Amino acid sequence: MQKPKVHIDKDKVVIHIRNLVKSFGDLHVLRGIDLDLYNRENLVVLGRSGTGKSVLIKIISGLLKPDSGLVNVLGEEVPLLNTRDLDKLRLKIGFSFQNSALYDSMTIRKNLEFPLVRNLRNLTRKEINRSVEQVLDAVGLLHTINQMPAELSGGQRKRVGIARTLILRPEIMLYDEPTAGLDPITCIDINNLINEVQQRYNTSSIIITHDLACAKQTGDRIVMLLDGQFKRQGSFEEVFDTDDERVKTFYDYNFLNQ
Amino acid sequence: MNAGKSPVDNEEADKPVLTRRLDNMFFTLYDVSNFVVRFFKEAFSPPIEFKETVRQCYQVGYRSLGLITLTGFITGMVFTKQSRPSLEDFGATSWLPSLISIAIVRALAPLVTALIAAGKVGSNIGAELGSMRVTEQIDAMEVSATNPFKFLVVTRVLATTFTIPILAMYTGFVGLMGSYLNVHQNEETSLATFFEGAFESISFLDLFSSLIKAILFGFTIGMVGCYQGYNSSKGTEGVGRAANAAVVIAMFLIFIEETIVVQIVAALR
Ligand SMILES: Nc1ncnc2c1ncn2[C@@H]1O[C@H](COP(=O)(O)OP(=O)(O)O)[C@@H](O)[C@H]1O
Numbered sequence: 001m002q003k004p005k006v007h008i009d010k011d012k013v014v015i016h017i018r019n020l021v022k023s024f025g026d027l028h029v030l031r032g033i034d035l036d037l038y039n040r041e042n043l044v045v046l047g048r049s050g051t052g053k054s055v056l057i058k059i060i061s062g063l064l065k066p067d068s069g070l071v072n073v074l075g076e077e078v079p080l081l082n083t084r085d086l087d088k089l090r091l092k093i094g095f096s097f098q099n100s101a102l103y104d105s106m107t108i109r110k111n112l113e114f115p116l117v118r119n120l121r122n123l124t125r126k127e128i129n130r131s132v133e134q135v136l137d138a139v140g141l142l143h144t145i146n147q148m149p150a151e152l153s154g155g156q157r158k159r160v161g162i163a164r165t166l167i168l169r170p171e172i173m174l175y176d177e178p179t180a181g182l183d184p185i186t187c188i189d190i191n192n193l194i195n196e197v198q199q200r201y202n203t204s205s206i207i208i209t210h211d212l213a214c215a216k217q218t219g220d221r222i223v224m225l226l227d228g229q230f231k232r233q234g235s236f237e238e239v240f241d242t243d244d245e246r247v248k249t250f251y252d253y254n255f256l257n258q
Numbered sequence: 259m260n261a262g263k264s265p266v267d268n269e270e271a272d273k274p275v276l277t278r279r280l281d282n283m284f285f286t287l288y289d290v291s292n293f294v295v296r297f298f299k300e301a302f303s304p305p306i307e308f309k310e311t312v313r314q315c316y317q318v319g320y321r322s323l324g325l326i327t328l329t330g331f332i333t334g335m336v337f338t339k340q341s342r343p344s345l346e347d348f349g350a351t352s353w354l355p356s357l358i359s360i361a362i363v364r365a366l367a368p369l370v371t372a373l374i375a376a377g378k379v380g381s382n383i384g385a386e387l388g389s390m391r392v393t394e395q396i397d398a399m400e401v402s403a404t405n406p407f408k409f410l411v412v413t414r415v416l417a418t419t420f421t422i423p424i425l426a427m428y429t430g431f432v433g434l435m436g437s438y439l440n441v442h443q444n445e446e447t448s449l450a451t452f453f454e455g456a457f458e459s460i461s462f463l464d465l466f467s468s469l470i471k472a473i474l475f476g477f478t479i480g481m482v483g484c485y486q487g488y489n490s491s492k493g494t495e496g497v498g499r500a501a502n503a504a505v506v507i508a509m510f511l512i513f514i515e516e517t518i519v520v521q522i523v524a525a526l527r
């Protein structure tokens with residue numbers, strides 16, 4: 001399925017990163033990342049596993065601190081924020097984790113309620129229920145509302161995870177390997193959901209993946225992370241129109257695997 | 259721009275200050291003390307997670323109650339049965355209630371409770387937080403603007419610290435009932451006489467030091483379980499290791515604390 005056209009507002013930058021560096025001891029993971037995410041854009045970050053893709057979005061959401069560099073999200077300097085302001089900013093960022101990170105001990109309903117009741121304390125029970133049902137319906141899983149996460153399939157868990165982040169109406173979505181570990185048909189469903197979210201909720205997104213089908217289907221723009229830096233960027237065709245052996249290997253390997 | 263490896267950095271980082279083992283030990287000690295300090299800081303700063311703490315208290319009690327009842331009762335009964343012959347030699351079986359109650363109140367009740375709770379509750383906390391760490395549930399909490407340390411760690415440590423003393427009192431009671439069963443079978447003592455004998459020999463200091471011990475044990479179980487789980491390494495084997503370490507380390511510390519408190523109380527007596 002072709003990606004529907006979305007109007008991207010290039011005058012408004014929602015995430016602005018300059019010369020971001022991050023190491024763990026001797027392991028130099030990010031070595032000078034520059035990135036601008038435009039309003040309403042789906043940006044795909046491609047890279048092999050272990051290249052630091054997750055580290056990048058964890059820095060954006062303040063879960064990890066960078067060693068140096070500028071990380072500006074919605075006008076806020078993330079590494080410099082105190083806990084309170086960081087929490088305020090986090091309400092505007094939805095984070096979809098690689099393995100969904102649903103709370104095992106809670107029902108789907110409680111999972112979805114969690115960010116709501118913890119952050120908007122003056123909501124009535126009725127308002128909470130309505131929000132939960134609405135957002136769960138948006139991902140097509142209203143019937144699972146009273147089930148436990150363990151009873152759901154991988155694709156369903158992914159959808160619930162995305163629903164849980166949508167409940168606070170974020171302006172930015174960060175997807176960590178949204179299609180990893182899913183069968184090809186479920187992958188297509190998730191990719192469609194990502195595009196739907198972009199349109200319905202007017203989100204700007206960073207989608208991290210090593211799955212080229214996902215990149216092609218969801219990305220308005222693609223960057224490729226190699227050796228801790230963004231080496232190639234542009235449309236899907238532009239990124240892979242190169243003689244760089246590693247980029248070509250990445251491409252070949254992906255389609256051999258399908 | 260180039261943040262490549264510098265050879266000087268590598269050498270410095272590789273060279274241990276003392277031996278590698280000692281370095282690691284001091285690093286862990288430092289890490290643990292930070293964790294404990296953070297607990298006290300966050301426990302006493304608002305907002306307080308009252309509802310979740312109560313839920314955790316219930317969990318601690320619910321998980322260990324059955325096993326504690328059984329173990330406490332059998333401990334009291336067997337201990338009485340085994341102590342009888344040596345008292346019978348002196349014709350002093352009427353001392354049994356006071357002997358047993360001293361043993362139960364001073365030592366057995368807090369210790370048995372703590373060891374069982376370390377096995378049932380401590381391992382559970384280690385495994386639960388460990389798997390939450392590994393599957394990024396703790397990160398998910400943090401990005402939805404909830405302080406996971408407060409919500410997960412503070413509530414659990416408070417729960418064990420508060421609930422285990424109550425369970426220890428209960429264990430003491432059940433243990434005495436077990437003991438009474440044995441005494442009653444042999445000497446046909448009435449319940450009232452039994453408890454009169456039992457309480458006669460117990461001082462305020464006994465009760466107080468036992469309570470302090472139980473609080474200490476409870477705090478230790480919660481803290482060790484949370485530390486292990488919260489800092490669990492990635493991968494499923496990390497969860498198993500966290501659960502296992504939670505039990506082993508907690509039991510080890512419980513015996514050390516027992517020894518120290520006994521010394522202090524002996525000095526006070
Ligand atoms: N908290 C951490 N502590 C130490 N090393 C880490 C940490 N997080 C990630 N790493 C390391 O950084 C590298 C990049 O990790 P990650 O961003 O998860 O890769 P991926 O691109 O597959 O998402 C890996 O080698 C990983 O081991």
Ligand SMILES: [Mg+2]
Binds near residue numbers: 053054098177
């Ligand atoms: Mg990753």
